[in-house]
Structure formats: structure tokens, C-alpha cells
Amino acid sequence: MDFTLTADQSALCDAIDRLAQRFDAKPIDFHGFALASAELDRELEEGSYFDIAQIPELGPLSAAMAVERLARCAHASETALSMLVRPQLPGEFARALALVENGRPGRFVAQARTLILIDGEELAIAEPAPEQLEAVHSIYAYPMGRVKGELKRNRLSAADAASIRSWLRVALAAEASGLIQAAIDSTVEHISVRKQFGRPLGSFQALRHRMAECQVLAGGLRWLMLKAAWSGDAGDAALAASHAQDSGTRIVYDLHQMLGAMGMTLEHPLHLWTYRLKALFSELGGRGGQASAVAQHCFAAA
Amino acid sequence: MDFAWTPEQQRFRAELRAFLAEHLPPNWEELADGPASELQSQFANGFCGKLAAAGLLVPHWPARWGGRDADPWTAFILAEEMWMAGEPRGGQYMNVNWIGPTLMRFGSPEQQQRYIPPMAQGHTIWCQGFSEPEAGSDLASLRTRAEPDGDHYRISGQKIWTSYAGYADTCFLLARTSPGKNGISIFLVPMDTPGITVRQIPSVIGEGDIHEVFFDAVCVPATAMLGGEGQAWDIVRAALSLERVGIPRFALASRALQRAVKRLQQLGRFGNGAIEQAARAQAACEAARLYSYAIIDQRAHGIIAGPEASAARYATVNAERAVGEFVVEHLPEALAGGDALLQAHHQRAIVAGIASGAAEIQLNLIATELLKLPREPR
Numbered sequence: 001m002d003f004t005l006t007a008d009q010s011a012l013c014d015a016i017d018r019l020a021q022r023f024d025a026k027p028i029d030f031h032g033f034a035l036a037s038a039e040l041d042r043e044l045e046e047g048s049y050f051d052i053a054q055i056p057e058l059g060p061l062s063a064a065m066a067v068e069r070l071a072r073c074a075h076a077s078e079t080a081l082s083m084l085v086r087p088q089l090p091g092e093f094a095r096a097l098a099l100v101e102n103g104r105p106g107r108f109v110a111q112a113r114t115l116i117l118i119d120g121e122e123l124a125i126a127e128p129a130p131e132q133l134e135a136v137h138s139i140y141a142y143p144m145g146r147v148k149g150e151l152k153r154n155r156l157s158a159a160d161a162a163s164i165r166s167w168l169r170v171a172l173a174a175e176a177s178g179l180i181q182a183a184i185d186s187t188v189e190h191i192s193v194r195k196q197f198g199r200p201l202g203s204f205q206a207l208r209h210r211m212a213e214c215q216v217l218a219g220g221l222r223w224l225m226l227k228a229a230w231s232g233d234a235g236d237a238a239l240a241a242s243h244a245q246d247s248g249t250r251i252v253y254d255l256h257q258m259l260g261a262m263g264m265t266l267e268h269p270l271h272l273w274t275y276r277l278k279a280l281f282s283e284l285g286g287r288g289g290q291a292s293a294v295a296q297h298c299f300a301a302a
Numbered sequence: 303m304d305f306a307w308t309p310e311q312q313r314f315r316a317e318l319r320a321f322l323a324e325h326l327p328p329n330w331e332e333l334a335d336g337p338a339s340e341l342q343s344q345f346a347n348g349f350c351g352k353l354a355a356a357g358l359l360v361p362h363w364p365a366r367w368g369g370r371d372a373d374p375w376t377a378f379i380l381a382e383e384m385w386m387a388g389e390p391r392g393g394q395y396m397n398v399n400w401i402g403p404t405l406m407r408f409g410s411p412e413q414q415q416r417y418i419p420p421m422a423q424g425h426t427i428w429c430q431g432f433s434e435p436e437a438g439s440d441l442a443s444l445r446t447r448a449e450p451d452g453d454h455y456r457i458s459g460q461k462i463w464t465s466y467a468g469y470a471d472t473c474f475l476l477a478r479t480s481p482g483k484n485g486i487s488i489f490l491v492p493m494d495t496p497g498i499t500v501r502q503i504p505s506v507i508g509e510g511d512i513h514e515v516f517f518d519a520v521c522v523p524a525t526a527m528l529g530g531e532g533q534a535w536d537i538v539r540a541a542l543s544l545e546r547v548g549i550p551r552f553a554l555a556s557r558a559l560q561r562a563v564k565r566l567q568q569l570g571r572f573g574n575g576a577i578e579q580a581a582r583a584q585a586a587c588e589a590a591r592l593y594s595y596a597i598i599d600q601r602a603h604g605i606i607a608g609p610e611a612s613a614a615r616y617a618t619v620n621a622e623r624a625v626g627e628f629v630v631e632h633l634p635e636a637l638a639g640g641d642a643l644l645q646a647h648h649q650r651a652i653v654a655g656i657a658s659g660a661a662e663i664q665l666n667l668i669a670t671e672l673l674k675l676p677r678e679p680r
């Protein structure tokens with residue numbers, strides 16, 4: 001047990017942070033939902049950052065740190081599945097990756113060159129042609145898309161499917177962790193400045209405590225997510241995803257409440273993180289799905 | 303960053319488990335009901351003596367005081383295994399965690415010689431005389447007075463909620479020597495000093511846990527003061543930084559949850575509602591565990607934990623609450639003669655958000671020091 005970053009991890013985190021900083025802020029004139037950056041995507045490709053998990057000195061743990069940091073950017077990028085799930089797929093697959101659950105629209109589906117399809121208990125992979133995909137307008141703050149027509153599916157073996165489900169959970173938790181922290185930071189900033197009744201809102205204990213509780217949940221999620229990325233254990237992954245959806249649901253509500261009407265605007269960036277989080281809450285079966293996975297992997301059958 | 307235990311740490315944990323398996327009596331779980339009861343206090347004395355003889359009581363203390371200079375991880379693994387087993391050390395865990403180390407750092411040579419060896423041998427119980435009827439969270443408002451009288455002090459006042467006082471040999475006492483926060487001093491007071499009266503307070507936590515302690519012109523020599531006059535605040539702050547993540551409550555919470563789930567599975571009652579709640583509780587336990595490990599990791603690197611320790615504490619409160627609520631809702635019979643361990647856990651879990659700094663005080667610290675939110679006006 002030693003939580004200090006290795007020299008390689010520090011160097012990676014610094015590099016990712018420098019890159020991410022350029023995409024942290026929402027452009028002033030952007031008043032929409034799906035803010036994504038092709039430039040960020042390209043720079044990540046050029047820096048070979050999508051292959052972090054395969055580098056022995058770095059591995060999935062470092063990839064999870066990168067996903068978490070990039071998820072804090074106002075500009076979304078398809079990093080989580082590419083960095084954490086793609087290395088676990090049986091074979092070489094092109095990015096971007098996207099998840100399609102039971103035919104529903106999903107994040108980055110219209111851009112995807114590889115789809116992971118979940119239909120009930122079955123997991124399959126498809127490599128769609130662009131004309132088989134279409135963008136859908138959505139308030140989820142990711143570029144959302146869906147599949148048109150039939151795809152050629154490559155069904156995964158039970159063992160591969162179990163492993164991919166687990167890494168999907170880690171990816172979800174890493175993404176959620178970054179989104180939640182960015183949303184908290186932005187709300188802290190707002191209530192530190194905004195004054196009512198002659199005082200900054202953040203000096204009222206009702207909000208201080210609520211915010212502190214959000215931070216405790218966010219910090220717990222970050223540790224669970226890092227541990228899961230480190231261990232690759234199905235139980236750890238289920239716990240991290242469960243905590244992500246459970247605490248995320250509560251935090252999203254609380255943060256919007258603390259921002260008042262300002263949080264309703266598309267001018268303030270909060271919705272970019274919170275509405276992305278909302279897209280994550282139903283994934284992989286939602287809280288019930290994570291709970292079944294926890295039951296399966298963390299509570300041995302009597 | 304590495305989440306793996308070293309082989310040495312794994313061996314140490316295995317050694318502790320073997321020791322517990324050998325030395326806890328078969329009826330231990332029933333005995334453990336009432337962590338400060340007469341039975342358990344007596345048991346703890348014998349048990350701590352055996353731990354000491356095996357070199358397992360204070361491994362993280364310096365060799366000079368009977369330890370082997372082991373690192374903070376060793377100390378925490380020890381704490382985890384003991385708490386998970388129902389804390390067979392009773393109140394002596396406080397000696398091991400913070401009273402001994404505080405005396406090593408701030409005690410006079412005479413105080414160290416007198417008090418540390420019996421702690422290292424596992425034969426002495428201390429109590430912590432901080433809280434008063436009018437001074438709970440606002441500890442600095444305490445009113446117990448210590449007035450100089452030649453080369454002695456006369457102490458008068460009342461302490462409350464004092465754990466383990468019924469069988470304690472010595473009290474780590476806070477008393478006022480002058481007004482204000484910097485007017486509080488620490489006295490090491492033998493509990494058989496004339497003028498001390500202890501009264502047990504019946505509680506939901508179990509037999510013998512909390513007490514009132516009255517000090518009626520109790521006369522102690524000036525040499526009973528720990529550190530200098532008015533130094534209590536600084537010393538206590540250092541001592542309690544060890545205590546904030548002192549008890550690995552998540553370890554017993556997690557064990558209790560596992561046991562409750564197993565029982566429900568056997569009874570065919572682990573359905574969807576229970577599964578969702580159990581998953582949430584398990585995640586809360588693991589979050590608290592990792593949070594706490596992060597603090598121990600800082601300690602191991604010589605960093606004094608800041609507000610993250612309060613976050614770790616609060617995560618632990620969440621875990622205790624989640625497990626407690628799970629058992630009450632899904633396995634209610636556990637608290638009606640069904641399972642002594644689950645009942646003992648439940649009785650202790652309720653304390654998590656109150657003792658050693660209430661949960662809301664931790665939230666205040668997190669808001670101000672971690673999130674840097676503006677302070678509340680005073």
C-alpha cells in the first residue's frame with residue numbers, strides 16, 4: 001500500500017493536465033449541450049495517450065487517472081472506453097468506441113468505429129459503417145447517437161463479456177469521478193462569490209455542510225475507482241460504479257440546488273458536467289445493475 | 303500508486319488472526335457485548351498482557367518503550383484486526399494509539415517512566431477527561447478548574463461521557479488554569495486520588511461505557527501537568543490527529559454486513575431491495591477503508607493529515623450508518639437475541655458520528671479547510 005504516484009505516473013498526470021487545461025473552460029459563446037472537441041481528440045491520438053493502459057509502467061490505473069482528469073474538461077472527449085475498455089477487447093479495434101445498451105441512444109455512438117452492444121445478458125462487438133449511425137439531439141451534453149438498422153454482431157464469449165462489463169464499470173466510475181469533481185469545483189467557486197443576505201452563500205452552514213458531504217462522496221468514489229483500475233477485480237469495479245451512480249445522483253441534485261437559477265442557464269458550465277452525469281446514471285443497468293454485480297462478486301453465496 | 307499489501311504486512315495480519323483465534327474464548331462474541339463492561343475490562347487486561355508478551359501490543363512504538371519501531375501501516379493493521387474482532391483490548395486501545403505516543407512526545411522523564419511501561423505491558427487502563435456537561439463540541443469552553451496551591455493544583459469540576467472511567471487507573475484530564483483557549487492544561491491524574499467520584503451512565507452502547515466523573519478539590523502535584531501550563535490545546539490537537547482515523551470502524555462494519563448478508567442468503571431473504579441496500583453499504587465501507595488508508599499513507603510518509611482526515615472520518619460515519627440501517631431493515635431479529643456480534647456492532651456504530659469530534663464539526667472543517675469555502679460569521 002503506497003499511494004504516492006510513481007515518477008512515470010507523475011509525468012503522465014502533468015502532461016495530461018497541461019493538455020486538459022486548454023479544454024477546461026466552456027467557450028463564452030457556446031450555449032448548448034454537446035460540447036466536444038475534435039482538437040482534443042486529435043492531440044490525445046497524436047500523443048498516443050489512448051494506449052496508456054498497455055504501457056507496463058503505466059497500466060490501467062494511470063489510464064484511469066487520465067480519464068478522470070480529462071472528464072473535468074468542459075469539452076467532452078471519448079476517452080474512457082478507448083483508454084480503459086479497448087485494451088481488454090479480444091483483438092484490435094478502432095476508436096472511437098461507444099456503448100449501445102438494448103438499442104438505446106448512447107454517448108459518441110454517431111462517431112464510433114467500434115460499438116459494444118449489450119442486449120440483456122449478451123455482449124457483442126460491431127464495427128459499423130458510418131451510414132449505419134446517426135446523431136440525435138439530446139440534453140445529455142455528450143454528442144449522442146444511435147444505430148440505424150441491423151449490424152453485424154460479433155458475440156463475445158462469456159469470459160470476455162464478464163471482463164468487458166467489469167472494465168465498462170471502471171470506465172464509468174473514472175468518467176463520473178472527473179465530472180463530479182469538476183461540477184463541485186465550479187459550484188464551490190460560485191457560492192464563494194455569490195452574496196445573499198450580505199454574506200457569501202458558501203458561508204451559510206446549510207450549504208457548507210451539504211457541499212462537504214458531496215465532497216466526501218466524491219473523494220470516496222475517486223479512491224474506489226482508482227483501486228478498481230489497479231486491481232481489475234470485478235467486485236471492486238462493481239463497488240466503484242455503484243458508488244458513482246448512487247452518490248452522483250445525489251450530488252447532481254444538490255449542486256444544481258446550490259447554484260439557484262444560474263444553474264439553469266446554458267451560460268454557466270455546470271450543466272456540461274451534470275447532464276453528462278445524468279447520461280451515466282442509467283448505464284450498465286443503473287443502480288440495480290451495479291447492486292447485482294456487487295452481490296455476485298462481493299457477497300459469496302451462502 | 304500501489305494498493306497491494308507487502309508480504310510482510312500480510313504475514314503480520316495472519317499472525318494477528320492466528321493470535322486472536324488462539325486467545326479469544328469460544329463465547330467471545332457474547333462477552334464483547336458491552337465494550338467497557340466489567341467482564342470485558344478484566345478480559346482485556348489479561349489479553350493485552352498476552353499481546354504484549356507476543357510483541358503485538360505496541361509494535362509501532364520505539365524500541366526504547368517496548369516496541370519495534372514498526373511503521374504506521376503496522377499500527378493500522380493491528381487496529382483493524384482488533385476492532386474487527388470486537389476490540390478485545392477494551393479501553394487500552396487508546397493507550398496504544400495516542401496516549402502512549404503523546405506521553406513519549408510531551409511527557410517529563412518521570413511521567414514517561416511511571417506511565418509508559420505499564421501501557422507497554424498491557425496492564426493499565428486510561429480514560430480521557432475532556433467533555434463536560436456544558437462543553438461538548440465546543441471543548442474550549444470547558445470549566446473544570448485547576449488552581450495552584452503551593453507546589454500542587456486543586457482540581458474541581460465535572461467531566462461527562464468519559465469512557466472506561468469505571469476501571470481506569472489514570473485520567474488524561476483537561477482543566478482550566480486561566481481564561482481562554484490557551485488557558486487549558488493537561489493533568490495526568492490517578493483515579494484513586496481522593497475527591498474523585500465516578501458514576502456510570504446507562505447507555506444504548508452497552509454496559510459500563512460512559513460515565514460522569516466529579517472532581518472535588520482533587521489535589522495533584524504540579525508534576526502531574528503534561529507539558530506547560532496552557533499547552534493543552536496544541537498537545538490535544540496533535541494527539542487527536544492520530545485519533546480521527548484511530549478506530550477502523552469500517553472493518554467491523556464490513557464484517558457485520560458480510561455476516562448479515564450471509565444470514566439473509568441462508569434464509570432466502572436476500573432479494574432485490576436488500577441487495578441494493580447492501581451494495582450501497584458495502585461501497586460505503588470500502589470508500590471509508592480507502593479514505594482511511596490514504597491518511598495512513600500520509601502518516602507513513604511523515605505528513606500530518608489535514609482536513610482529509612475529517613473526510614475519512616465522515617466517510618466512516620456514512621459506512622456505519624449504512625450498515626446499521628441495513629441490519630435493522632432486513633435482519634431485525636439480529637437485535638432481538640439473534641446475533642451478539644451484529645448487536646454489538648449496532649450498539650457501537652451509533653457513536654461513529656458523535657465521539658471524538660461530532661460529524662458536523664468534521665463537515666465544518668472540510669468546508670473551510672478542504673473546499674476553502676468562506677467561514678461562517680461568528
Ligand SMILES: Cc1cc2nc3c(=O)[nH]c(=O)nc-3n(C[C@H](O)[C@H](O)[C@H](O)COP(=O)(O)OP(=O)(O)OC[C@H]3O[C@@H](n4cnc5c(N)ncnc54)[C@H](O)[C@@H]3O)c2cc1C
Nearest residue numbers: 430431432433438439463464465653656657658660662663
Ligand atoms: C460513546 C461515547 C464515548 C465518549 N467518550 C468520551 C471520553 O472518553 N472522553 C470525553 O472527554 N468525551 C467522550 N465523549 C464525548 C464526545 O467527545 C462528545 O460527545 C462530542 O465531542 C460531542 O459533544 P456533545 O455530545 O456534547 O454534543 P454537542 O456538542 O451538544 O452536539 C450535538 C449536535 O450538535 C452538533 N453541533 C455542535 N456544534 C455545532 C456547530 N458549531 N455547527 C453545527 N453543528 C453543531 C453536533 O455535531 C451534534 O450533532 C464520548 C461520547 C460518546 C458518544
